[in-house]
Amino acid sequence: MGRTTTNIPMSHRVLSPHHNYDAGHNPCDQQPVQLCGSIFGFLEEEATMSSSENDIYNIQQDIEDEECEDPEDIEDKIKFWETQHQNLHTTLVRTTSLESKIRNITKEVLEEVKMAENVCSCPRSVSGGCRSCLMREICSRLQKSGYDSAICKSRWKNSSDFPSGEHTFLDVIDSSNHKKDSVRVIIELELRGQFEMKKGSEEYNSLVCKLPDLFVGKPERLQTVIKILSNAAKECMKEKKMHLGPWRKRRYMQAKWLRVAERSRVMTTVKPLVEDECST
Ligand SMILES: [Zn+2]
Incomplete structure (x- = not known):
């Protein structure tokens, strides 16, 4: 202090x-x-x-x-942001073959969606597909490729530390290696957006720019990304002498992806998830 x-x-x-x-x-x-x-x-x-x-x-x-x-302060500051950039790079550059395969399928779907005229099967019909139709599409494609994919919903209650909220994203549980425990891979379509801050400092914003929109990785990897970015947000607000919003704290961010309340596999072949008006 x-x-x-x-x-x-x-x-x-x-x-x-x-x-x-x-x-x-x-x-x-x-x-x-x-x-x-x-x-x-x-x-x-x-x-x-x-x-x-x-x-x-x-x-x-x-x-x-x-x-x-204080020259030490300036040096510390430079060193802090350099370290965050390095740590983030190291975390994001590492990948397993399972993560790569899932990432490639997800990217394929996103590319196709970009080309297609209308992928939205809901009444909202957002061009390029709304988040929920997009997730449904990716989920079904991953299932067709043999993965146990699902749409996950996390929910957390109001507490003295932060307000209540919920978040939806995708995951895959891979149990193909019988000798080992099953592996979970999280798919987040808007990772960067989760950390963007209007009042962020130049250093913080340039760190956020390094985040991909699409994140595909194991929970431990996401955990590390959250740790780096929430520490950076804390430092940024400290430097600006501003209060850090509770929704920017590490525990709040962790709750988004790591406290899963529901995991639903979308039944793509059985019933349309939206009313009849959409299928015409
Ligand atoms: Zn939609």
């Missing part, structure tokens, strides 16, 4: 008891009492300056302020 990385006017720095000063020999390394005196002097001086002089003075002041920032 008490570390600041944003540019704070000099007067605030002096008044803040938590700020870590650089112990080096620079103009900031003075006694607070003396600095306060110089600030008052500076305010009087500023009042007599012309606007262009003022601009120059402000630029110089900005440079000085930046120089005052």
Whole structure:
């Protein structure tokens, strides 16, 4: 705590008891009492300056302020974001053959859907297919390819930590290797969207940009992605001195995919899931 990385006017720095000063020999390394005196002097001086002089003075002041920032803080900050990029890359680049096969089938369906005129079988008929029709289509295709795929719904209750909510996504349970336990693979069609933040910092947003829309991977892999992104969101809000929304916290994100309440296999050949009006 008490570390600041944003540019704070000099007067605030002096008044803040938590700020870590650089112990080096620079103009900031003075006694607070003396600095306060110089600030008052500076305010009087500023009042007599012309606007262009003022601009120059402000630029110089900005440079000085930046120089005052604890170099360790800046280094830590750079290192933090570099590490997150590396960790995310390592997590996303790894894949098993099962994950690859499922990813390829899902991508195929998404490509076909793009070409098709109307894939929506629901009354909403969104061009390109709504999320639920898209999931149904992918689920049925995976089943046709021999996978035990299903549409999963997670639900969580209101708690003191975060609000209630629900989320729908796909999964595949593979039990083909009888010698081992079955393997679960999660399919999320809008992973990036789950982490996008309007007020995100440049560093946070560039990390989010590295996320794919389509995520196909084992829960452990998703768990790692959540950990990286929620830590990054926390750091981003800390740097901006803003409150982190509870829906951005790691436990809330985990609840989306890791607390499954329902798992339903869509019966593609038996009945249409929507009313008759859609099949005409
Ligand atoms: Zn639809």
